[in-house]
């Protein structure tokens with residue numbers, strides 16, 4: 624994956640490894656590789672910058688109709704609402720943060736537009752102190768409508784940790800939605816609903 628190679632120097636400087644989890648079969652999609660690499664490079668550099676020195680994991684998977692890449696870090700994470708805000712032009716959680724790369728607040732906004740132009744989704748999950756995950760999902764055939772993603776948006780270990788509460792919420796139609804990240808249940812059920 625070229626995007627990983629590009630980001631590796633930045634990672635090395637910070638003593639971080641970018642760990643790859645790739646399927647045995649290559650994931651193939653009809654997509655402009657330069658664009659996809661640009662999106663992934665953005666995600667990986669962001670992950671490195673916010674990982675607090677911990678390794679970054681890049682996972683890829685495919686199913687019959689779609690492919691996905693998820694970039695996971697275990698750093699600062701995102702506060703409630705920031706999983707949407709972070710895609711706004713010029714929005715930055717902490718403009719004063721000392722960083723060596725990036726810095727316009729445009730990276731994710733452009734990356735999301737790029738993904739959507741190609742019929743894909745770019746979505747974020749994060750929790751304060753638990754890190755973040757950014758997932759790019761694309762239809763295998765260009766022009767096809769994306770109906771789901773082969774990778775979960777919420778990391779399995781996190782989703783499992785709150786398993787029982789989540790089922791409880793569903794049982795009563797979400798009537799007693801809790802304030803703590805209950806929005807993620809929606810994302811599990813409908814990975815791309817907000818994309819227009």
Ligand SMILES: Nc1ncnc2c1ncn2[C@@H]1O[C@H](COP(=O)(O)OP(=O)(O)O)[C@@H](O)[C@H]1O
Pocket residue numbers: 665669670671673696699700701709714715716717725726727728729730731732749754755
């Ligand atoms: N992996 C991440 N973990 C936590 N916050 C992130 C992550 N990636 C992006 N963000 C937040 O989203 C903001 C916007 O990201 P981006 O559009 O790439 O702009 P920039 O990197 O130039 O700040 C970042 O400033 C940061 O606050």
Ligand SMILES: [Mg+2]
Pocket residue numbers: 665668669725726730731
């Ligand atoms: Mg950036």
